[in-house]
Every structure is written in C-alpha cells, then in structure tokens.
Amino acid sequence: MRILVTGGAGFIGGHLAAAFLRDGHDVTVLDNLEPFYDVRLKEHTLDVHREVASERAGSYTFRDGDVRDPETVREVVADADIVVHQAAQAGVRTSVAEPRKVTDINVGGTVTLLDAAKDADVDRVILASSSSVYGKPESLPYEEDHPTEPVSPYGVTKLAQEHMARVYTELHGLPTVALRYFTVYGPRMRPNMAISNFVSRCFNGEPPVIYGDGQQTRDFTYVDDVVDANRTLLTDGSVDGDVVNIGSSDNISIQELAEVVRDQIVPELAIEYESAREADAEHTHASVEKANETIGYEPSRTITEGVGEFIEWYEANREWYEPLVRSS
Ligand SMILES: NC(=O)c1ccc[n+]([C@@H]2O[C@H](COP(=O)([O-])OP(=O)(O)OC[C@H]3O[C@@H](n4cnc5c(N)ncnc54)[C@H](O)[C@@H]3O)[C@@H](O)[C@H]2O)c1
Numbered sequence: 001m002r003i004l005v006t007g008g009a010g011f012i013g014g015h016l017a018a019a020f021l022r023d024g025h026d027v028t029v030l031d032n033l034e035p036f037y038d039v040r041l042k043e044h045t046l047d048v049h050r051e052v053a054s055e056r057a058g059s060y061t062f063r064d065g066d067v068r069d070p071e072t073v074r075e076v077v078a079d080a081d082i083v084v085h086q087a088a089q090a091g092v093r094t095s096v097a098e099p100r101k102v103t104d105i106n107v108g109g110t111v112t113l114l115d116a117a118k119d120a121d122v123d124r125v126i127l128a129s130s131s132s133v134y135g136k137p138e139s140l141p142y143e144e145d146h147p148t149e150p151v152s153p154y155g156v157t158k159l160a161q162e163h164m165a166r167v168y169t170e171l172h173g174l175p176t177v178a179l180r181y182f183t184v185y186g187p188r189m190r191p192n193m194a195i196s197n198f199v200s201r202c203f204n205g206e207p208p209v210i211y212g213d214g215q216q217t218r219d220f221t222y223v224d225d226v227v228d229a230n231r232t233l234l235t236d237g238s239v240d241g242d243v244v245n246i247g248s249s250d251n252i253s254i255q256e257l258a259e260v261v262r263d264q265i266v267p268e269l270a271i272e273y274e275s276a277r278e279a280d281a282e283h284t285h286a287s288v289e290k291a292n293e294t295i296g297y298e299p300s301r302t303i304t305e306g307v308g309e310f311i312e313w314y315e316a317n318r319e320w321y322e323p324l325v326r327s328s
Pocket of ligand 1: 088
C-alpha cells in the first residue's frame with residue numbers, strides 16, 4: 001500500500017511512518033520541519049525511517065514541504081492510496097499566542113489536503129484530531145456524542161478539521177475518519193510535554209513542576225496504541241465519515257503522574273507547583289467503547305507500565321534526547 005504521512009517527522013507521525021515501513025508499505029512523509037521544538041528531534045526521526053526503510057522492501061520518500069502548499073500536496077497525494085494526516089501546529093499555548101497561524105495550518109492545511117485527496121480518489125484520509133474538541137466536560141468519560149465546546153483556539157481548529165473531513169465524505173464520497181487522541185506519550189515524544197519534562201527533571205535531581213494544583217486529570221495514551229488504531233484503519237472503513245476516541249483505560253491526575261514518574265526515578269524528590277496555564281482543559285477522559293466495538297481497539301498498557309517503558313527508553317537515549325528536552 002502507498003501511504004502518505006503528513007507531519008511524519010513529528011512525534012506521532014514519525015512512529016506511524018516507521019511502523020508502516022516495518023509493515024512493508026511504501027511510505028512518503030510530507031513535513032516542513034516546523035521549528036516548534038528542536039528540529040534535531042525530527043532529524044533523528046527521519047534517520048530512524050531511513051534505517052528501517054533500508055531493511056525493508058517498501059520505498060521511503062521524505063518531502064520537505066508545507067501542507068498548505070496546493071502544488072506540493074497534489075504531487076504527494078497523487079502517489080498515495082491512503083493519507084494519514086498528522087501535520088498540525090500542536091500545543092494549546094501556541095494557539096492562544098498565534099491563533100491565526102494555527103488556524104492557517106490546522107484548518108487551511110487540512111482543506112488543501114482534502115481537496116487533493118478528493119481529486120486523486122484516495123481510498124481513505126485518516127486525520128489526527130484531539131480530546132481538545134470537547135473542552136468543558138458535562139459528563140466523563142467523554143463519549144463521542146458529548147457536546148463539543150473547545151476552550152482553546154487549538155481545540156477549535158481540530159473541531160473545524162473534523163467537520164471539514166465529514167463534509168468531504170458526505171459531499172464528495174471521500175472516505176475520511178478523525179481520531180480524537182488523548183495526550184499521547186512514548187519514545188521521541190515532544191520535549192515540551194508533562195511526561196518528558198517530569199522525567200528529565202527527575203533524572204537531574206530537580207523536582208517535577210506542576211502548573212495548577214495537579215488535580216487536572218488526563219488519559220495518557222501510549223503511542224503504540226495510536227499506531228495500532230491507524231494501522232487498522234488502513235483497510236477498515238467501518239468508521240468512515242465519523243470520529244472515534246483513542247485514549248487509555250487509565251485516567252490519572254497530573255499530581256499522580258508526577259508521583260508515578262518521581263517514584264520510578266528519585267522517590268525522595270518533592271513536587272513543586274506553579275500557577276495554572278491558560279486554556280488548559282481541566283479534565284480529559286476517554287470512553288474507548290466505540291473504538292473497541294468498531295475497530296477492536298484496546299489500550300495495551302497501564303500508565304505505570306507505559307511510563308516505565310518511556311523511562312527505560314529515556315535512559316538508553318539520554319545522551320541525545322535530554323539536551324532537546326532541556327532546551328525546550
Ligand atoms: N501528542 C499528543 O498528545 C496529541 C494529542 C492530540 C492530538 N494530537 C495531534 O496529533 C498530530 C501529531 O501530533 P504530534 O504530537 O506528533 O506533534 P508534532 O509537532 O511532533 O508533529 C507535527 C508535525 O507536523 C509538522 N508540520 C507542522 N506544520 C506543518 C505544515 N504547515 N506543513 C507540513 N508539516 C507541518 C511539524 O513539523 C511536525 O513534525 C497533530 O495533528 C496533533 O494536533 C497530538
């Protein structure tokens with residue numbers, strides 16, 4: 001199968017591209033290496049791809065380009081059976097600071113891609129959406145028909161992207177599906193996220209810092225589970241035109257997360273608190289019932305297991321990865 005992964009130099013897209021290469025597919029990555037965090041992390045991911053590709057039958061192409069550029073997008077989409085769309089400006093705080101830019105990339109880029117996919121008759125577009133579309137919980141865990149009232153520009157762009165995809169399915173018959181990811185973590189994760197930050201601070205004997213009182217709750221989803229869901233959808237059309245939560249079965253508070261990390265590295269460290277950051281959701285918690293019933297999705301790890309694996313990976317890769325986390 002020929003698969004285009006947009007944002008494939010990033011954290012999640014990087015894992016998806018590597019997994020598809022391992023599975024023997026022909027993979028093209030489109031990514032503009034946006035310097036939202038240290039670009040060396042993306043270069044490392046591209047090296048991983050080249051290494052995997054050298055050991056497998058499938059072809060690998062990296063295209064340095066922008067998902068908002070119609071010509072580039074048309075060229076790479078023309079060679080794809082499936083498009084896996086991860087390119088976005090992620091990060092709630094960036095979206096508060098630069099709402100126009102984030103809208104341009106997350107909504108404008110998606111429309112450019114959907115247009116090209118429609119014209120090229122691709123088999124399916126799988127889009128990365130986010131738990132941020134829910135915003136204010138009326139009931140938890142979130143089921144997919146829970147009202148959507150995002151509390152950040154980022155969440156609004158992800159919701160707009162979902163609707164745009166659904167409309168392309170309804171109007172043009174382009175198969176699309178949007179996966180609402182709930183805080184994803186694992187090897188090579190973005191340096192500016194709670195888990196990478198806590199782990200790095202603990203390894204350096206510094207207390208993990210919590211923004212707010214630490215009672216905010218989150219699902220933390222291991223990146224392999226996100227890969228599995230996407231892999232299933234390469235050939236499964238049962239949720240076309242729809243949205244599906246991809247979360248974990250373990251919902252914990254940020255305070256508990258800091259303790260889980262700290263206890264595995266330096267149990268005697270204290271935890272520090274700073275004032276809460278604006279536009280962060282209070283609570284996110286996924287119901288994964290729909291994903292389970294439709295595509296057989298099952299989270300594979302508890303948070304303690306997943307964090308343990310991440311810590312092991314961090315230790316093995318500390319030399320190159322830690323400076324990137326520390327500089328973010
Ligand atoms: N990581 C999470 O916890 C999480 C949670 C919910 C949803 N998501 C979504 O999953 C997707 C992947 O997230 P991630 O954590 O891997 O982020 P990431 O920032 O690591 O990856 C995104 C990639 O997109 C690329 N990109 C940005 N703008 C682009 C453009 N205009 N043209 C081409 N490429 C561009 C970046 O260079 C980057 O490599 C995003 O759509 C994000 O919104 C992530």
